[in-house]
Structure formats: C-alpha cells, structure tokens
Amino acid sequence: MKKFLKLFALVLVLAFLYFGFTTYPKLDLISGFSAKSIASGHFIDHRSKELIEKTDNDIKMITLATNTINDAGKFAASTVYGFKERKAIYREGLGATLINDDYDIAKPYLLPKRTKLENNLSFPYGNKEPKDTMFSNVDYTKLKKAVDGSFDAAGEKVKRTRAVVILYKDKLIAEKYDTGFNKNSKxxxxxxxxxxxxxxxxxxxxxxxxDIYKPAPIAEWQNDDRKIITTNDLLHMNSGLEWEEDYTKICDATEMLFQAEDMGKVQLDKPAKFKPNTHWYYSSGTTNLLCRILRSxxxxxxxxxxxxxxxxxxxxxxxxxxxxxxxxxxxxxxxxxxxxxxxxxxxxxxxxxxxxxxxxxxxxxxxxxxxxxxxxxxxxxxxxxxxxxxxxxxxxxxxxxxxxxxxxxxxxxxxxxxxxxxxxxxxxxxxxxxxxxxxxxxxxxxxxx
Missing domain, CATH: 3.40.710.10 (DD-peptidase/beta-lactamase superfamily)
Known part of the structure; x- marks a missing residue:
C-alpha cells in the first residue's frame, strides 16, 4: 500500500510539474480570450453564454475556461481550474474591454458620437430592404448551390459558415445565414x-x-535607427520592427491582445530587426501602433x-x-x-x-x-x-x-x-x-x- 501511495504521489507531482511548465503560463491568455469573447458576443450580439462557448470558444485550450456573465454589472469573467480570473467589461457604444486588476472601472469615459444614415434608399446605399433585382447573366440556380454549399448541413460542424452576402453591380444577389444568425447579427x-x-x-x-511618406511621428524613436521608419512602412507591414505573430503559443500578438493595457505600445517598444522596406511580415502590433499614431x-x-x-x-x-x-x-x-x-x-x-x-x-x-x-x-x-x-x-x-x-x-x-x-x-x-x-x-x- 505504501508503495502504491508513493507512486501515486509521484504521479501527482509529475502531473503538477507538467501542468506548471506547459499550461499554467498560458492561463492568463486562455481566460483572457474567453472573457473577452463571452463579453463581446453576449453584450454586442446578444448571444447566450452556451452558444458562445459552443461556437466561438470551442478552440483548443480555450475550452478549459469556466465562464460567468453578470448582466447587471455588464461584465464577463473567466477562470481556468479556478486560476487566473480575467474580466471583460461592457460599455454601450464602446463594446467590451478586457481589463486587469489595476483598471479603475469607475473612472469616467467618453463615447463616440454616432450619426445614422437616414435616407429613403434601399440597401446597400440605404437601410430599407433591398429591391428584388434579376440579372440575365447570373445563373441563380448555380449561385444558390454555391452559397448553400458553403454552409453545413443540419447537425454538421465542418464548414462553419455563419453568413454570406454577395453584391453584384450594387445589388444584393445572394444572402444566407446559419441557424441562430440573421441580417441583424453583429x-x-x-x-x-x-x-x-x-x-x-x-x-x-x-x-x-x-503625410504617410514622412517618418512616423513617434518621439521614442528619434534617437535610434527607428527614426527613419515611415507611416507608409507601417501601413505596408514592412517596417523591419521585431515581432512574432503565432496564435498557437504565447507570443507578441497574444500577449498584446490579452494582457497589454496599451496595445500599440507593445510594437512601439520593439527594436528594429531589419531596415525598412526590406522584409515584409504580418504584424497586428503594427496596426495597433498605427491606431496610436492616429490618436496623436x-x-x-x-x-x-x-x-x-x-x-x-x-x-x-x-x-x-x-x-x-x-x-x-x-x-x-x-x-x-x-x-x-x-x-x-x-x-x-x-x-x-x-x-x-x-x-x-x-x-x-x-x-x-x-x-x-x-x-x-x-x-x-x-x-x-x-x-x-x-x-x-x-x-x-x-x-x-x-x-x-x-x-x-x-x-x-x-x-x-x-x-x-x-x-x-x-x-x-x-x-x-x-x-x-x-x-x-x-x-x-x-x-x-
């Protein structure tokens, strides 16, 4: 019996160590992704927690999260095995924001002023329903087959299309939605x-x-070799700045989206790895840096x-x-x-x-x-x-x-x-x-x- 208990204890220790080295560092990202997804999907598009978990969060590792929604407080919270709770708050007009423990939810905030398109036109140039239009050169039977074929049959979960909208010569010629979604689904x-x-x-x-061809207006770069990077370089994603974007692991992109307070600053702080306009590589950090430049x-x-x-x-x-x-x-x-x-x-x-x-x-x-x-x-x-x-x-x-x-x-x-x-x-x-x-x-x- 003692031998068995020792063996059992050893297995537990090894399992704990394996969890610690392989999964625990990812918990912040898992619970962060899940909380943000639940809050946005629920409060922006009025989806249930169960629907979001089954159709948005059914991603490897993300399924480990346990989620709750507080409708009165307008937030969602997620944990993984009770660890690393993350919270995303919702504000009407701003959507959901993933926050950390230091964030002051009581501080005042501004809302964008919106204007609604008011005219008597049909979609797409107005908000009235589109007019029925038939084009002689469109094979509608073939088009319907193409659109229908892009959706799963009942009970399947393979193609996972939610919506298809096709415009030809400014007219709506095809539109289809998956079960649970419609023309008003965000x-x-x-x-x-x-x-x-x-x-x-x-x-x-x-x-x-x-002037996008001038050096990017970033004060922090003026005393090093990044000062020659232009806004054009950033728009084209060939600035030469260091960046890693791999959503299968902890990387610059995942840490930015699910941990950073100021997402644009993550790329701003990266050193130059190449000369501008010599190496193209995809960087979400670059786009968020552009958003920071826009604010300036x-x-x-x-x-x-x-x-x-x-x-x-x-x-x-x-x-x-x-x-x-x-x-x-x-x-x-x-x-x-x-x-x-x-x-x-x-x-x-x-x-x-x-x-x-x-x-x-x-x-x-x-x-x-x-x-x-x-x-x-x-x-x-x-x-x-x-x-x-x-x-x-x-x-x-x-x-x-x-x-x-x-x-x-x-x-x-x-x-x-x-x-x-x-x-x-x-x-x-x-x-x-x-x-x-x-x-x-x-x-x-x-x-x-």
Missing amino acids: ILGWSMTKSITSSAFGVLARQRKI QFKTQQEYLDFWYSAVIDKIGMNSMIVEQDMSGIFVGSSYAWATARDWSKFGLLYLHKGNWNGEQVLDESWVKYTATPTNTSKGAYGAQFWLNVGGKFPDAPRDMFYCDGYQGQMVAIIPSLDLVIVRMGVDKAGPGFDFNEFLKEVISSIKK
Missing part, C-alpha cells in the same frame, strides 16, 4: 478591422492632415473617437459597427470591429467603387489604388492593410481581387473586374473545413461576363 471581423484602420488614414491623407493626430479623445465613425463607418451607413478599445482608450484597429454581414459588404462596395460612396468621394481613388498595390517583398500577397490576390493565392479568382481577411475565415472580397463583392463570415477557414478558393470559384462561375 459578427467580429477580427483582422478585417485592419482595413478599417487603413481607411481612417486614407481620409486623413485626403484631408492633407498627414487629434487634440482631444472625443475628436479621435468621433473621427473613426464620421470619416468612414457612419459615412457609408455601417451603423451596426462597433470598434472596441484597449484599456488606454485606443481603438484595437488590428482585431476588434463588429458589424453585420450587410454592413461589412458596404465597406467592400466603397473600395469596389474606388473610394466613392453613392456619388461622394470618401477616399481618394489614388488611396484605393495604393491599398491594392503589392507591398515590397510580400510576393503580391499584401498591400496597405489589405490582402491581395496578385500572387495567385486563390488560383480560381481574378488576380485583381483584393480583400479584408480575418481570423477564423472572415472575408470581404472585392473583385473590380467583375463588379463583385463577396462577404463570408464564419469560424473556420481552411483544411477539411471551408475551402475559400472553391467557394470563390463557384460564385464567380455563376456570373457570365
């Missing part, structure tokens, strides 16, 4: 938010309030908050959109914009029409061309906070396609040569699940040129 765009950030810079450039262009926090919405989001009627903040009050422009699939399609339409929205030039045509021009060393894969198909990532889609892309398979595809915008929102994007190339191919083939 869905997180993840890294599609980066393209929203780029658009804010596009408006500032149009207003001649910023305004005298007050209120002006900064209002600008994002008045300049682009509300200007084109994306009234469902909410961009969330970090603890410092800066928008998390790398990852945290929520909107309906219809409103995401409006954003695609703005770029399809070279920055023109129903007769008003919101962005210069040159800016749209700039965003869709390949970044040096990206091999035709990336522009200015937009992904490109120049290099043929999707071989069955036109090479002029450029797109917003987000974690778990969010996409707004813009195809100028076909006058087409395709939106797909989901929770899977590759492998045996959802095949983007096949989906794009099938949709495109339903439209005869």
Whole structure:
C-alpha cells in the first residue's frame, strides 16, 4: 500500500510539474480570450453564454475556461481550474474591454458620437430592404448551390459558415445565414478591422492632415535607427520592427491582445530587426501602433473617437459597427470591429467603387489604388492593410481581387473586374473545413461576363 501511495504521489507531482511548465503560463491568455469573447458576443450580439462557448470558444485550450456573465454589472469573467480570473467589461457604444486588476472601472469615459444614415434608399446605399433585382447573366440556380454549399448541413460542424452576402453591380444577389444568425447579427471581423484602420488614414491623407511618406511621428524613436521608419512602412507591414505573430503559443500578438493595457505600445517598444522596406511580415502590433499614431493626430479623445465613425463607418451607413478599445482608450484597429454581414459588404462596395460612396468621394481613388498595390517583398500577397490576390493565392479568382481577411475565415472580397463583392463570415477557414478558393470559384462561375 505504501508503495502504491508513493507512486501515486509521484504521479501527482509529475502531473503538477507538467501542468506548471506547459499550461499554467498560458492561463492568463486562455481566460483572457474567453472573457473577452463571452463579453463581446453576449453584450454586442446578444448571444447566450452556451452558444458562445459552443461556437466561438470551442478552440483548443480555450475550452478549459469556466465562464460567468453578470448582466447587471455588464461584465464577463473567466477562470481556468479556478486560476487566473480575467474580466471583460461592457460599455454601450464602446463594446467590451478586457481589463486587469489595476483598471479603475469607475473612472469616467467618453463615447463616440454616432450619426445614422437616414435616407429613403434601399440597401446597400440605404437601410430599407433591398429591391428584388434579376440579372440575365447570373445563373441563380448555380449561385444558390454555391452559397448553400458553403454552409453545413443540419447537425454538421465542418464548414462553419455563419453568413454570406454577395453584391453584384450594387445589388444584393445572394444572402444566407446559419441557424441562430440573421441580417441583424453583429459578427467580429477580427483582422478585417485592419482595413478599417487603413481607411481612417486614407481620409486623413485626403484631408492633407498627414503625410504617410514622412517618418512616423513617434518621439521614442528619434534617437535610434527607428527614426527613419515611415507611416507608409507601417501601413505596408514592412517596417523591419521585431515581432512574432503565432496564435498557437504565447507570443507578441497574444500577449498584446490579452494582457497589454496599451496595445500599440507593445510594437512601439520593439527594436528594429531589419531596415525598412526590406522584409515584409504580418504584424497586428503594427496596426495597433498605427491606431496610436492616429490618436496623436487629434487634440482631444472625443475628436479621435468621433473621427473613426464620421470619416468612414457612419459615412457609408455601417451603423451596426462597433470598434472596441484597449484599456488606454485606443481603438484595437488590428482585431476588434463588429458589424453585420450587410454592413461589412458596404465597406467592400466603397473600395469596389474606388473610394466613392453613392456619388461622394470618401477616399481618394489614388488611396484605393495604393491599398491594392503589392507591398515590397510580400510576393503580391499584401498591400496597405489589405490582402491581395496578385500572387495567385486563390488560383480560381481574378488576380485583381483584393480583400479584408480575418481570423477564423472572415472575408470581404472585392473583385473590380467583375463588379463583385463577396462577404463570408464564419469560424473556420481552411483544411477539411471551408475551402475559400472553391467557394470563390463557384460564385464567380455563376456570373457570365
């Protein structure tokens, strides 16, 4: 018996040590991801905790979290085996913010001033229901098959598409939602938010309030070799700054999103690893640094908050959109914009029409061309906070396609040569699940040129 007890104790010690070395350091990130996801999904889109756990948080390791929602206090909290409790608070108009123990939830905060698009027009240029439109060159049977085929059959959990919206020649030609979702459901765009950030810079450039080709206005860089990095370098993600983005482990990106108070400062503090414009690599930290730079262009926090919405989001009627903040009050422009699939399609339409929205030039045509021009060393894969198909990532889609892309398979595809915008929102994007190339191919083939 003593031998057995000793062996049992040894196994317990080894198990504890294994847990300590492999899992415990990740607990902050696990509970942080879970609390933020629960708070945003519940308070922004009114989803139940059970639905979020089954459809948003069913990710390896994240399922270890135990979650609670406090509707009266408007927050969600998560722990892992009772350890590392993290909390995300919700504020109407700002969405959810993951906070730490030092955050003062009682301190006053500002809200962005919003304006709702009021006109008598149908979607997409207004908020009335879209008019039925039939195009003789569209094979609607084939299109329906392509759209239906992108969703799971009842009881399946493979393709995991939540919404598809397709615009052709400014008209809605296809729309479908998964069970539990509809035209009013707000869905997180993840890294599609980066393209929203780029658009804010596009408006500032149009207003001649910023010159992106000048060194980035960052005081902390003026006494070292980072002083030559331009805003253009940051927009193109080829600044040469050190960064690691690997969501399978603890890295710069995960620590930024789930631990940092000031997310933009994480990239700001990184040293230069290469000369600017010589090495392209993907960095959410760079985008959040750009959000910090945007804040520096305004005298007050209120002006900064209002600008994002008045300049682009509300200007084109994306009234469902909410961009969330970090603890410092800066928008998390790398990852945290929520909107309906219809409103995401409006954003695609703005770029399809070279920055023109129903007769008003919101962005210069040159800016749209700039965003869709390949970044040096990206091999035709990336522009200015937009992904490109120049290099043929999707071989069955036109090479002029450029797109917003987000974690778990969010996409707004813009195809100028076909006058087409395709939106797909989901929770899977590759492998045996959802095949983007096949989906794009099938949709495109339903439209005869």
